[in-house]
Amino acid sequence: MEKKTKFRQFGLIGKDIEYSFSKEYFEKFFLNNNYTNLNYTNFDIKNISEVKNILNIKNIAGLNITIPYKEKIIPYLDDLTETAQKIGAVNTIYFKNNKIIGDNTDVIGFEYALKSFMGEYLKNALVLGTGGASKAVEFVLKKNNVEMIFVSRNPSKNELQYEDLNQELLTNYPLIINCTPLGTFPKIENSPDIPYNLINVKNYLFDLIYNPKVTTFMKRGLDNGAKISNGLHMLIKQAEASWKLWN
16 A cells, blocks of 8 residues: 655765665665655765755755765764764764754664674774774774774874785784775776785675675685675665664
8 A cells, every 4th residue: 555645855965876775775665665755866966065955955854975975964964863973974864853963874784794794703803994984883893892903095193004914914803894985886996905915714804895796805805715795784784774763
């Protein structure tokens, strides 16, 4: 039976997001549940200042945020949940009592996906990248008492640069998490500049990217015997959590 309620608009805010998982996921979800009054749109913006117009759209009911705006969106919000405050990055916006509230459901998605991949026993991690996506990863690893080191092209204090990675580090930090966009469709040949020749069967490579299903980062790890996972399970779980917030 058709669910007849008022029209509600949802969407994803990001840059170069025509490949987006979210739009396809929610359109299929609305169709399967006969939500003919709901719509999901990609809001592909060149500058974060354009977000003001999106937040003022009539019947806007919920938004997802992706690279590169997970941190830049914060000044445009009225409030943050405790989780989003601690992380310092937002991937979901909902509206309550005439307020625009930012939350982060990436943590739910990432924790579920990581434990599905590795089981409850998580290992020390090298986190590649220090942008908004890495903030949720850091939150989950801290929560699970995982020791981590961040690797960046422009490292700050207590961070490494890619040239610092060696056999000892890859042995002591066997879990390697790619939080950079390197390798995302359409530039699928790209990958983080780590010493893949030093990776072995004791390493775990987790890529937050989901398109392609097997990134160059993952393939090069697999070629050396590592266990690999992409970000699809993370995305599905964070989308489910976003839907709960919007309703």
